[in-house]
Amino acid sequence: MDSQSFEQxxxxxxxxxxxxxxxxxxxxVELVSALEEVDGERLKRLGEQSGAIKxxxxxxxxxxxxxxxxxxxxxxxxxxxxxxxxxxxxxxxxYDIAKKFGKRVSPMLDKDFAGLKIYKDMLELARSxxxxxxxxxxxxxxxxxxxxxxTLSRAIAEESRSDDxxxxxxxxxxxxxxxxxxxxxxxxxxxxxxxxxxRAADVALDVVRLVCYIRTGKEG
Numbered sequence: 001m002d003s004q005s006f007e008q009x010x011x012x013x014x015x016x017x018x019x020x021x022x023x024x025x026x027x028x029v030e031l032v033s034a035l036e037e038v039d040g041e042r043l044k045r046l047g048e049q050s051g052a053i054k055x056x057x058x059x060x061x062x063x064x065x066x067x068x069x070x071x072x073x074x075x076x077x078x079x080x081x082x083x084x085x086x087x088x089x090x091x092x093x094x095y096d097i098a099k100k101f102g103k104r105v106s107p108m109l110d111k112d113f114a115g116l117k118i119y120k121d122m123l124e125l126a127r128s129x130x131x132x133x134x135x136x137x138x139x140x141x142x143x144x145x146x147x148x149x150x151t152l153s154r155a156i157a158e159e160s161r162s163d164d165x166x167x168x169x170x171x172x173x174x175x176x177x178x179x180x181x182x183x184x185x186x187x188x189x190x191x192x193x194x195x196x197x198x199r200a201a202d203v204a205l206d207v208v209r210l211v212c213y214i215r216t217g218k219e220g
Contacts (some may be wrong), residue, residue, distance in 0.1 A: 005081075006071040010214070013067070013084050014140065016060045020088065021137040021207070023053050025094050027208060028130040028200075031098050035123045040109035045192045047102025049156040057092035076217060084211045087140075090210075094133060097200045104193045122190050122197075125165040129197045132158045132204035134177040148212050150191045155208040162201035169194045 027046065034043040064084050071077050105122075113119055135155045137150070173187045213219060 004212055006074075006077045010069045010080070013060070013064060015089075016056075016063065017084070017087055017211075018137070018140050018154050020053070020056050020060060020091050021133070021140045023056065024091055025130070025133050025137045027053065027095060027098050028126075028133055031102065032123070033103075034131050035109075035126055036103075038114040040106045042100045043109060044106035044120045046104075047099050047106060047125045048197050054092055057095075060088045063145075064088065064091055068213055079125070080214050080217075085150055085209050087210050089207050094136050094189040094200050094203045096197045099192050101196050104196075108189060113186055116172075118187055118190055120170055121168045121172055122194055125162060125169065125194055126207075127159055128165055130203070132162065133202040134137050134176055136204040136207040136211075139208050148215060152208055152212055155205050159201045159205040162198050166194050166198040 031043065031046055033039075034046060044082060064081055068078070068081055071081070132155055135151060135158065139151050139155075169191060209219070
């Protein structure tokens with residue numbers, strides 16, 4: 001068992017991570033599109049999709065765990081393998097967030113509600129979360145270390161924007177003072193769903209940090 005064995009495993013794992021992150025980005029693209037088109041049925045289907053992506057993450061976990069005995073167990077190698085496991089788990093969580101979002105929001109989706117400011121801010125939050133996930137996918141796709149600091153800075157800035165948008169949703173609920181029961185319930189649901197989307201941006205930023213660590217050995 002030598003260091004070359006680790007490099008071989010790392011290359012194979014990176015390819016699997018790229019495949020998984022790409023599938024999740026595609027799912028979020030569909031989610032944002034459904035929100036833009038106010039398509040409740042489409043959003044509902046996204047919330048009910050089979051666990052194919054989750055299975056990809058589970059398979060990746062198994063590959064990582066089975067590879068550990070085959071590499072030279074230097075501390076830095078083991079730490080990087082653990083980082084791969086964390087990336088897999090975080091990407092699976094991002095997918096789970098999207099599915100739960102679809103289930104919660106699809107029942108209330110109609111043209112009237114889509115005209116409210118809280119919905120428009122929710123849509124912008126979904127776009128921001130997608131953008132952070134796209135940055136994470138890009139950093140997974142790029143095998144080099146060139147400009148990792150700039151990429152990390154972009155991810156931090158977009159995650160911060162997601163935080164700000166979620167705060168705006170909170171303010172929307174307070175300021176709007178909806179009287180109709182249907183809007184009150186829907187606003188609460190959107191607040192909870194928005195919290196999930198904001199968390200998806202956090203998860204994407206974590207992935208970027210972990211990839212930076214795998215490439216450089218330094219904490220992001």
